[in-house]
Amino acid sequence: MSAHRAQTLEQLARLCRTGRDASLLAGTAPTGWAELDAILPGAGWPLGAVIELMPTATGIGELSLLMPTLAQFSRSERYVAFISPPYVPFAPALAQRGVQLHRLLVIETSASVDTLWAFEQTLRCNAFGAALAWCPFVKDREVRRLQLAAESGRSIGFLYRTPAAALEPSPAAVRLRLQANDKGLIVEVLKCRGARSGMTVAISCADSERASGSSLRSPASSP
Amino acid sequence: MNFTVALAMYPQVNTLERNLKAERSALERLAAWAYQFSSTIVLGDIAPAFRKARHSLLWIEIGASLKLFGGLRPLLARIDQELAELNYTYRLGVGPTLEGAALLARAGIRIAIMTTERFSARIRNLPIRYLALTDETFRHLHIAGIRTIGLLLELPRDALAKRFGPQTSDYLARLVGTAPDPRPTFELPRHYDAHFAFDFELQSTEALLFPLQRMLREFCGYLRGLDVCVQHFDLILEHHGAAATSLRLGLSRPERSAEKFLTLVREQLDRITIPAPTVGLRLSARHFVEPSAQQSDFFSRALQNSEEFAHTFDRLVARLGVEHVHWIQCVADHRPEACWRKSHAADAQRATLAFPERPLWLLPQPKLLQRSHLIQVISGPERIESGWWDGGDIQRDYYILRTRDGANLWAYKDLAHNGEWYLHGYWS
Known part of the structure; x- marks a missing residue:
């Protein structure tokens, strides 16, 4: 009897899972990190969604985390946009990580209303696979708009926010807190549609890991 | 009804002064628009006399275009649809002669008549007031008891010429096609330059969108007529007592879609502040581009993406400014500040430069x-x-x-x- 019940429960759980996967996920894009793919439903970033990233500091690998996905998009037919980046996206570094630079559009804005506008336009456009935006102040309502734009364009919106934003609720599909420790980057899932929250994975994606591992090449012959 | 009577009946009556120049330029813009349907366009005169000024004429020779547009009915439907979008009040007539088509349009007869025989038979019972006769001629004919066109046409031509002058008999001959009717055809200008003056001042940019839409649609008719696209055009807002505002519209690929143009203009208008109310609009384009082969119905994902990208890109540039939307490239230099640059075109860099980890x-x-x-x-x-x-x-x-x-x-x-x-x- 109890065996029978266990079987029914498991069947029910499977039904729930598959139903959820089919209805909520419009497809996924692999993150490029096996550890992270393992905990995300559909084994990757959900397409047609806004993903919030809240790094505790600059320089912990918060951008390297996305490099495999961005490289993948840029190699296929889709564009990637950097909207209002805090510093200069360094062309040699992006090229080294496999990003096709002719598929990467940098958009500078002077006001947060323009950042959100440009973010929405690029997400809504089918030609863009992913858009990254740095915007310190975003309201709930605005995230919901972005979410709808991403759904209609089947694109991924990566929104970089301050660590304080983790305390507020947000309609974003996925919310990740990023911090560094000796092992590398620690990704904490604060919220994830279709999966349990509170999971934590360590990813060794900080550039310095590679940089320190490989001996620095001396600059090519001086001109 | 004259103005005094109108004022007596309705004191709040809104009066507008007639502007012959504006009428002429509207007719010329329409001619440029009509060029997409035929290369033979004839413009009528703008009559200064008020009684005759109820309409202006524009002729389109459609005999040679029927095949291209799939027959008369689809062609007329297309003309109707576009004219409705342009917001003009109009009447169409299809006839075998210039004056014949004009007569049918005035009489409100929408049946297309292709031969002079059928035309003569059809107009027989129409009253003579639809003819383009002088008031005096009309009065004399009326007194003589000639009420229909049929009766007038039966009169001997020589007698008519003697009585009412040769221009009347000549008009009738051209009407029924017994005399040729050569006229200068409209020449499409090499540069597009359309001007639109308002009778009132437009305060908001929102209010500008309506006349703009019409201007852009006419512009696209012109582009289709020449079978070209544009990558740049200029829009000038004229103000009362302030320097004109000049907008440069640029597209990443040649286009001729009024909707796309309008979204770009909108983004630019959102961005600027207008110093004073607008009293006029000018749209001009000097350089035209052959439509690329890509514009055909060939449909692939890459192509569709590149078109969507171009559209989004143009909107970003229109709102944020061309210097704020760019690509980045690697440059062969060891200095970190000099080994990259901004670029305003997407060039696929074939040769990858080798840098140490950056x-x-x-x-x-x-x-x-x-x-x-x-x-x-x-x-x-x-x-x-x-x-x-x-x-x-x-x-x-x-x-x-x-x-x-x-x-x-x-x-x-x-x-x-x-x-x-x-x-x-x-x-x-």
Whole structure:
């Protein structure tokens, strides 16, 4: 009897899972990190969604985390946009990580209303696979708009926010807190549609890991 | 009804002065628009006399265009649809002669009549007031009891010419096609220059959108007529008592879609503040481009994406300014600040330049770094010594440093200037 019940429960759980996967996920894009793919439903970033990233500091690998996905998009037919980046996206570094630079559009804005506008336009456009935006102040309502734009364009919106934003609720599909420790980057899932929250994975994606591992090449012959 | 009577009946009556020049330019814009349907367009005169000014004439020779547009019915439907979008009041008539088509339009007969025989038979019972006769001729004919066109046409031509002047008999001959009716055809101008003057001042940019839409649609008719596209055009807003506002509209690929043009104009109008109310609009384009072969119905995902991209890109540029939307490229230079550049076109770089590992973020200006912030050196130094030939020479030792909270910095020791430490990037 109890065996029978266990079987029914498991069947029910499977039904729930598959139903959820089919209805909520419009497809996924692999993150490029096996550890992270393992905990995300559909084994990757959900397409047609806004993903919030809240790094505790600059320089912990918060951008390297996305490099495999961005490289993948840029190699296929889709564009990637950097909207209002805090510093200069360094062309040699992006090229080294496999990003096709002719598929990467940098958009500078002077006001947060323009950042959100440009973010929405690029997400809504089918030609863009992913858009990254740095915007310190975003309201709930605005995230919901972005979410709808991403759904209609089947694109991924990566929104970089301050660590304080983790305390507020947000309609974003996925919310990740990023911090560094000796092992590398620690990704904490604060919220994830279709999966349990509170999971934590360590990813060794900080550039310095590679940089320190490989001996620095001396600059090519001086001109 | 004259003005005094109208004023007596309705004191709040709104009067507008007639503007012959504006009427003429509207007719010319329409002619340019009509060029998409035929290469033979004839313009009627703008009659200064008020009684005759109820309409102006525009003829389109459609005999040669029927095949292209799939027959008479689809062609007329297309003309109707576009004219409705342009918001003109109009009447169509299809006839075998110029004056014949004009007569049918005036009489409100929408049946297309292709031969002169059928035309003569059809107009037989129409009253003579539809004819383009002088008031005096009309009055005399009326008194003589000639009420229908049929009766008038039966009169001997010589007698008519003697009685009412040769122009009347000549008109009737041209009407029924017994005399030729050669007229100068409209020449499409090589440059597009349309002007639209308002009788009132438009305060808001929102109010401009309505006349703009019409102008852009006429413009697209002209482009279709020439079978060309544009990549740039200028829009000038004329103000009362202030310098005109000039807008330059640029597209990343040649287009001729009024809707796309309008969204771009909208973005630009959102961005600017207009110094004074607008009293006129001017649209001009000088350079035209052959439509690319890509514009055909060939449909692939890549092509569709590139079109969507172009549209989004143009909107971003229209709102944010061309200098704020760009690509980045690698440059063969050892100096970090000189090994990349902005680019305003997407050039696929075939040759990849080999650089040592570089951080994803570069600071636009190196920032003086306090030594106390440094926790440990992860790797380094990487000596970069270059640029003595162009005055921008540097002598630096680059290190990767790790701070207490786990952030990796790209910093250098300036060997040329007393060994200060500078932050130059983040290994984000």
